[in-house]
Amino acid sequence: MTTRGRGRQQQPVGLLLSAPYAVFIVAVFAYPLGLAVWMSFHKYIFTAPGVDVPRPFVGIDNYTAVLGDPAVRRSFLNILVFLVINVPLTVALALLLATALNAAIPFRTFLRVSFYVPYVTASVAVVGVWLFLFSSDGLVNQVLGGVAPDPSWLINEHWAMPSIAFYVTWKQLGVFILLYLAALQNVPKELYESAAVDGASRWRSFRAVTVPGVRTATTLVTLLAIITGANLFTEPYLLTNGGGPSGRSASPVLLMYQRGIEQGHPDIAAAIGVLLVLGVLIIAGGQQLLERRQR
Amino acid sequence: MTRTMPGAAVVADAAAPQAGGGRRRRPWWRIIGLSLGAIAFLFPFYYMIVGSLQRKSDTSLTGVLPMPGDLSLDNYREINAAIHLGQSLLNSIIFTAGVLLGTLLFGVLAGYALARLRYPGRGTLFAAMLLLQVIPFQLLVIPLYVQIVRSYGLADSYLGMILPFAINSVAVFVFRQFFLQLPNELFEAARIDGASELRILRSVALPLVRPALLTASLLTFIGPWNEFLWPFLVTKQAGKQPLAVALANYISTVAAAATNPYGAILAGACVLAGPAVLLFIAFQRYFVSSELGSGVKG
Amino acid sequence: MLFYNKKIFAKAGISSSAPPLATYAEFLATAQKLVSSGAAKYAIFPSPSSQFFQSWFDFYPMFAAESGGQQLVVDQKATFDSDAGKAVAALWQQLYAQNLAGKEAYNGDAFADGTAAMASVGPWAVAEYQDKVDWGVVSLPTQAGSAEDQPTFSDAKNVAVYTACTNRGTAWDFLKFSTSKEQDGKLLEMTGQMPLRQNLAQEYAAYFTANPKYQTFAAKSAHVVEVPNVPASVEVWQAFRDAWTNSVIFGKQDPNQALSEAATKINDLVK
Numbered sequence: 023m024t025t026r027g028r029g030r031q032q033q034p035v036g037l038l039l040s041a042p043y044a045v046f047i048v049a050v051f052a053y054p055l056g057l058a059v060w061m062s063f064h065k066y067i068f069t070a071p072g073v074d075v076p077r078p079f080v081g082i083d084n085y086t087a088v089l090g091d092p093a094v095r096r097s098f099l100n101i102l103v104f105l106v107i108n109v110p111l112t113v114a115l116a117l118l119l120a121t122a123l124n125a126a127i128p129f130r131t132f133l134r135v136s137f138y139v140p141y142v143t144a145s146v147a148v149v150g151v152w153l154f155l156f157s158s159d160g161l162v163n164q165v166l167g168g169v170a171p172d173p174s175w176l177i178n179e180h181w182a183m184p185s186i187a188f189y190v191t192w193k194q195l196g197v198f199i200l201l202y203l204a205a206l207q208n209v210p211k212e213l214y215e216s217a218a219v220d221g222a223s224r225w226r227s228f229r230a231v232t233v234p235g236v237r238t239a240t241t242l243v244t245l246l247a248i249i250t251g252a253n254l255f256t257e258p259y260l261l262t263n264g265g266g267p268s269g270r271s272a273s274p275v276l277l278m279y280q281r282g283i284e285q286g287h288p289d290i291a292a293a294i295g296v297l298l299v300l301g302v303l304i305i306a307g308g309q310q311l312l313e314r315r316q317r
Numbered sequence: 318m319t320r321t322m323p324g325a326a327v328v329a330d331a332a333a334p335q336a337g338g339g340r341r342r343r344p345w346w347r348i349i350g351l352s353l354g355a356i357a358f359l360f361p362f363y364y365m366i367v368g369s370l371q372r373k374s375d376t377s378l379t380g381v382l383p384m385p386g387d388l389s390l391d392n393y394r395e396i397n398a399a400i401h402l403g404q405s406l407l408n409s410i411i412f413t414a415g416v417l418l419g420t421l422l423f424g425v426l427a428g429y430a431l432a433r434l435r436y437p438g439r440g441t442l443f444a445a446m447l448l449l450q451v452i453p454f455q456l457l458v459i460p461l462y463v464q465i466v467r468s469y470g471l472a473d474s475y476l477g478m479i480l481p482f483a484i485n486s487v488a489v490f491v492f493r494q495f496f497l498q499l500p501n502e503l504f505e506a507a508r509i510d511g512a513s514e515l516r517i518l519r520s521v522a523l524p525l526v527r528p529a530l531l532t533a534s535l536l537t538f539i540g541p542w543n544e545f546l547w548p549f550l551v552t553k554q555a556g557k558q559p560l561a562v563a564l565a566n567y568i569s570t571v572a573a574a575a576t577n578p579y580g581a582i583l584a585g586a587c588v589l590a591g592p593a594v595l596l597f598i599a600f601q602r603y604f605v606s607s608e609l610g611s612g613v614k615g
Numbered sequence: 616m617l618f619y620n621k622k623i624f625a626k627a628g629i630s631s632s633a634p635p636l637a638t639y640a641e642f643l644a645t646a647q648k649l650v651s652s653g654a655a656k657y658a659i660f661p662s663p664s665s666q667f668f669q670s671w672f673d674f675y676p677m678f679a680a681e682s683g684g685q686q687l688v689v690d691q692k693a694t695f696d697s698d699a700g701k702a703v704a705a706l707w708q709q710l711y712a713q714n715l716a717g718k719e720a721y722n723g724d725a726f727a728d729g730t731a732a733m734a735s736v737g738p739w740a741v742a743e744y745q746d747k748v749d750w751g752v753v754s755l756p757t758q759a760g761s762a763e764d765q766p767t768f769s770d771a772k773n774v775a776v777y778t779a780c781t782n783r784g785t786a787w788d789f790l791k792f793s794t795s796k797e798q799d800g801k802l803l804e805m806t807g808q809m810p811l812r813q814n815l816a817q818e819y820a821a822y823f824t825a826n827p828k829y830q831t832f833a834a835k836s837a838h839v840v841e842v843p844n845v846p847a848s849v850e851v852w853q854a855f856r857d858a859w860t861n862s863v864i865f866g867k868q869d870p871n872q873a874l875s876e877a878a879t880k881i882n883d884l885v886k
Contacts, residue, residue: 035514150582174719177865295455298456
C-alpha cells in the first residue's frame with residue numbers, strides 16, 4: 023500500500039488546537055518584544071506612569087554606538103569562544119553518556135541521577151562549590167601542581183571564558199542527556215540487531231545506527247545549547263565577578279543588564295539585545311543549512 | 318522501513334540486557350568510565366550536602382570529608398527560621414504546577430497541530446515559537462513587567478508569576494518532534510478509516526504521548542522551580558515568594574548573620590534541589606525502550 | 616573605618632592594641648607580615664567584582680582620607696587622577712600584585728571567616744562581627760599618617776522626592792517626620808546606623824554611653840563625604856571600576872594611565 027500522504031489537504035482544526043498557544047504568545051510577548059525593538063530605534067528612558075518625555079526616533083544611532091563600543095564587541099567574541107567550546111562538547115558528551123546510560127547497567131538509576139543533579143541545583147549555590155574547586159589554591163590546582171595556570175583559572179585572561187564553558191557544560195549536561203535518552207527509545211532495536219548480525223563493532227553500530235537515529239534530537243540539543251550559551255548571564259556574573267579580567271568573560275546579556283537596568287539606558291540595551299537575537303538566528307540558521315546539506 | 322523479523326525480535330528480547338547484541342564480554346571499562354564521570358558530576362552536590370550539615374564552615378581540603386561530630390541539622394533550622402521553607406516550597410509548587418498544567422495541556426495540542434496538521438498560519442506560529450526561545454529574558458523583562466503588573470494588574474498573584482512561563486516553548490518543540498517521529502502509517506490508517514481529526518488526536522496520538530509528556534515535564538519543571546528574577550519582580554509579599562526567591566533574598570540580606578552563613582545557604586539550596594531530583598528519579602524509570610513499531614503490526 | 620582581627624594580629628606577632636597601620640608604608644609592611652607569617656590567607660579582601668559600586672568600599676574611603684574629603688567628580692571634572700588618587704591606586708596595586716588581597720570571588724565574608732585579617736567597614740560591623748571576630752578599629756591609612764578627623768566615605772542612604780510625585784506636601788511632611796531627632800534616635804537604637812546629624816555624640820549621649828563601641832563611628836560621622844551627585848553617575852562609577860579592575864586588580868595596565876583615561880571618559884560623561 024503506498025503511503026503517499028494527502029499533502030494538499032488542509033485541516034483547519036489545527037487552528038483551534040494551536041489557538042491557546044498563539045494567544046499566549048501574542049498576549050504575553052508581543053507587546054514587550056515590540057517595545058524592545060521600538061526602543062532600539064529611539065532615545066528611550068523609563069519613567070513613572072504619567073510622565074511625558076520626548077522619545078525621538080534616532081534611526082540606527084543606538085546600533086552604531088553599540089557596535090563602536092569595544093566592550094560590546096569583546097562580549098560577542100567571548101560568546102563565540104564559549105559556543106565553540108561548549109556546543110560540540112555538550113552534544114558529543116550528552117550523546118555518548120545517554121547511549122551508555124541507556125544500557126541495562128548496574129546502578130543505572132544512580133548514575134543517571136548523578137548526571138542530572140547539577141542541572142537542577144540553583145547556580146547560586148553550586149557556584150560556591152566551583153569556586154572552591156577552581157580558586158587559586160583550590161582542589162584542582164592542588165592536584166595539578168606545577169601545571170596549573172598562573173594566574174589561576176577564573177582570573178586568567180585566556181582561561182576565564184573556557185572555565186565558564188566547562189562549568190556550563192557540566193551544569194547543563196543533564197537535560198541534554200535526558201533529551202537523548204528519550205530519543206534513543208525511538209531507535210528500533212532491530213537496527214542494532216541487524217548491525218550486530220552484520221558483524222559491526224560497538225563503535226560502528228554507534229556511528230551507523232545511533233547517530234543518524236537521533237538526528238532530530240541532535241538538532242534540538244545543538245539549538246538549545248547555542249541559545250542558552252548566547253544568553254549567558256548568571257555564570258559570568260557569579261563566577262568571574264562580572265566582566266572578568268580585561269572583560270574576557272563578559273557576555274552580551276551582562277552588558278545589557280549593566281547598560282539597561284543599572285545605568286538607565288534601555289535603548290542601548292535593546293540594541294544589544296536585538297543584535298544578539300540576530301546573531302543567534304544567523305548561527306542557528308547556518309547550522310540548519312549545514313545539516314540539510316549533509317543529508 | 319525496518320523489516321520485521323519475528324525470529325530476530327525474540328532473539329533481541331533475550332539479548333536485551335546487553336545493548337549492542339548478545340556479546341558475552343561485559344564492558345567493564347564502560348562502567349568504570351561512567352562511575353568516574355558520575356563521581357565528577359556528583360562531587361559538587363556531595364560537597365553541598367556535607368557543607369549544609371556542617372556546623373562550622375570549613376573551606377579547607379579536610380572539610381570535604383564529613384566529621385561525625387561536626388554534623389547537625391542546625392543550618393536547616395537556621396534557614397527555616399529565616400524564610401519558612403514550608404510556605405516557600407508551597408509557593409514554588411503552585412507556581413511550577415501552574416506552568417506544567419499550561420504546558421502539558423496546551424503544548425501537546427499545539428505540538429500536535431504543528432506536526433501533523435496543515436492550516437494557515439502554521440509556518441508563522443512555528444517561526445514565532447523558535448524566535449521566542451532565542452530571545453533573552455533580560456531583553457523583555459521590563460516591558461513584560463509593565464504589561465503584566467500595570468496593564469493586567471497581576472502583581473503579587475500566582476497568575477502573574479505563571480503567565481510568562483505558562484506554555485513552555487521548548488516543550489512545544491519537543492511535542493512537535495515527537496509527533497513528527499511517529500510513523501505516518503498510524504495516521505494514514507486512521508484517516509482512511511474516516512476518523513475525524515479530533516478523533517485521531519484522541520485515539521491515536523494521545524495514548525502514545527506519555528514518553529513525550531515525561532520528557533516535557535522534566536524539561537519544563539526546572540524553569541519555574543529555579544526561577545528567581547520574575548517572581549522576585551512580581552511579588553512583594555514575602556508570603557507569596559517561591560523558594561528560589563526566598564533563598565536569593567536570604568543570601569543577599571540575612572545570611573551573614575547566621576552562625577554558618579555558607580552552610581545555611583547550602584541547606585536552602587539542597588531543599589530547593591530535592592524535589593527536582595526526586596521527580597527525575599521517579600520519571601526516568603520510564604525511559605526504557607517501548608515497542609512503538611507494534612502500532613503497525615496489528 | 617578599618618577593622619582588624621586581634622587574634623590574627625597576635626598570631627603574626629603584631630601588636631593588637633596599637634597596630635602599625637597609620638601610613639601606607641606601615642600598612643603595606645603589616646600586610647606583608649600578616650600573610651607571610653601564615654596568620655591569615657589575605658591581609659584585606661574587598662570584593663574584586665566589577666559592579667559599579669564596588670569602588671565605594673576599597674578605593675573611595677582611602678581616597679577621601681588622602682585627598683582631604685574630595686568627591687570623585689567636582690565641578691564637572693574628575694579629581695582622582697591627582698597625586699592623591701594615584702597614591703591610593705599604587706598602594707592597592709601593590710596589595711594585589713603581592714597577593715595580599717584576593718582577586719577571585721569569595722563565597723561568604725572573608726573577615727568573619729578569618730580568611731582576611733582586616734576589612735573596611737561601617738558601624739554595621741559592630742553587630743555583625745560581635746560573636747565572630749575579636750576586632751579592633753582604627754582609621755584608614757594615608758600616605759603621611761592617619762589622623763582622627765580625616766574624612767571617610769559615608770555610604771549614606773538618603774531620600775528624595777520625585778518631581779512626578781503628586782502629593783508633594785504629604786511627602787515632604789513624611790520626610791521631615793522620618794528624619795526628626797526622635798525618629799533618628801530610634802534608627803540608631805534599632806540598627807546602630809549613624810543618622811546624618813551634626814553633633815551626633817551629644818545629641819544621643821545616653822545611647823553612646825551605653826554602647827561605647829559605636830563612639831568611634833559617631834565621632835567619624837562628622838567627617839564624611841558622599842558620592843558626587845552627577846548625571847550618569849552609574850556610568851561614571853562603572854567607567855572608574857573598569858579602569859580599576861583592569862589596572863589595579865589584574866595588573867594589565869599601568870594604573871596612572873588607566874586613571875587618566877578613565878578621567879577623560881568621565882569628564883565627557885558629566886559635561
